[in-house]
Amino acid sequence: MRGTAVTEHADKVQAALKSSEAARSALVASWQRSSHHHLDPAHRTPPKRLTESELMFARQRIEPLIAVAQASLDRLYLAVGGVGCCVLLADRDGVPVERRGALADDETFHDWGLWTGTVWSEESEGTNGIGTCLVEQRPLTIHRGQHFLTRNTALSCTTTPIFDHEGKLAAALDVSSCRADLTEGFVNLIALAVGDAARRIEADNFRLAFPDARIMLAPVAERSAGALLAIDADDLVIGATRSARLALGLTAESFAKPMPAADLLGGSVVAERELREAERAVLQRALARAGGNVALAARMLGISRATLHRKMNRLDLHRAT
Template sequence: MGASVVAQHASRIHAAIESDAAAKSALVASWRRSSALHKLDPAERRAPLRVTDHELNHARQRVERLLRASQASLDRLYLAVGGIGCCVLLADRDGVPIERRGAAADDETFEHWGLWTGTVWSEESEGTNGIGTCLVEGRALTIHRDQHFYSKNTLLSCTTAPIYDHEGNLAAALDVSSCRADLTESFIHLIAMALGDAVRRIEAENFRLAYPDARIVMAPTPDQAPGAFLAVDRDDLVVGATRSARIALGLTPEVLARPLPAADLLGGDTSFSEDLRQAERMVLERALIRSNGNVTAAARALGMSRATLHRKLGRFGLRGAN
């Protein structure tokens, strides 16, 4: 990239920052953060920072369950976008890619650009960019070519979406990046759709892995929000909720910290309540069958007192042998 092009890009960034555009444009607000908060210079041409192999391994260990949950979706996403010269990056909360998919023929190019595991793509380090800005703002976005803060990154196009963990906390970012100059707006739109689908799949699988002994049920939401799931234990208590479910149902961490009957929470959904009732009856019947009708043994297997089990059996018109 020539010096004049670098200077022009830097001048454009500074002019936008000095204007009142930051109040109207999220992009310019990010440029301002990059300059004023992080003290970065858009004309700087240093190589991207990289963490050590030890630090990368530690970062992977911190989100081990999320990594397991993401593998199939990363493969699926790369099949959708790899053919148009893109790579897929899964970055942790600090903006460091910990998993990657890409064509071997493009590896040298992408590694040169820093689109590689272990590279630091936080906004603090690289200024406005897909991964870093997505993590700061907590929303899906595209940073296309000269929207990047650093002049050295203006040949990249990055579409990124946040990933939230089983407790609704921002945990990672999923990114599709390309160095192609002919990446059109239509292609970017298709990439964003595939990316959103992958994020929903990863969040759902991570939620299931977080609550392996619970039933995962869809939470009815006014706008049919995708990914609104609840984890319900054997006593029909809500033990977990995805971010979408928390937002839709007003579930704060304080609310979820107390025993929360699913039927009370979703009392307006009669079909859901009936599903819970039938599921509970089936659990009780199976416990009685496995214990040959012995109520004491069935209660022990279910982790409840004999008196509690008798009350539940009476509610469903079931009887044990003792």
């Protein structure tokens, strides 16, 4: 980047920091945070990179999430890779631990720091897609001149947070490009693709965390595919995704004591019917696998024979078996 452009961008950032825009603009608020980290928008120091051993440790911390994300990362890259974009899965510290990109673009992206092991936290790189997304915990795009550091203003980064099975921030999914002809319309399409992939990763990770539970959609107004509940064999809610927690007003304390699914779902006719049908299907499968042997089916479900009989009576399953 030419010296004039560097100066213009740095001057623009400094002028915004001296104004009152931070109270009204999320972008300027991020620039302000970047300034508080003692970053200079004009500085040219290359991005920080982890050592191989540090990167290995970062990967190990979220290895289950990386494993379940593979198919979604592949699908996302198929959608955006042909137009000069790379896909990055970063941990909650802003370090990409998994990447998809075209071999022909590798040298360019490596030079820009769009690579595994590069530190993209807001503290290290100022306003950027990954770092700012992790701070604000919301989907966003940081497009070219919106970056804090001048050396990053050729990049366009669209990022969505990923939350774990307890609703805690776990990672960020990013699609980045350094193409100058990336249009606003295409950036919007990228944002939709990134959001869909992130929700799919969350759902797959949630199912992995509760392998023996029934997973059902929470009866929320938007019927979000990401609003999932995990319900055990005794009809107790034992888990909820962040979307479901927000929609139903659940907190970590909500799971400290048994929570009957029917109570949580508030008597919704649709929800009650879905819950009943889901439970009936689980019992029918267990009884079928046990050849109709109630005692064996109960052991397979991890409940007592008496509990299974009560459920069968309530669901009128005796005639079916």
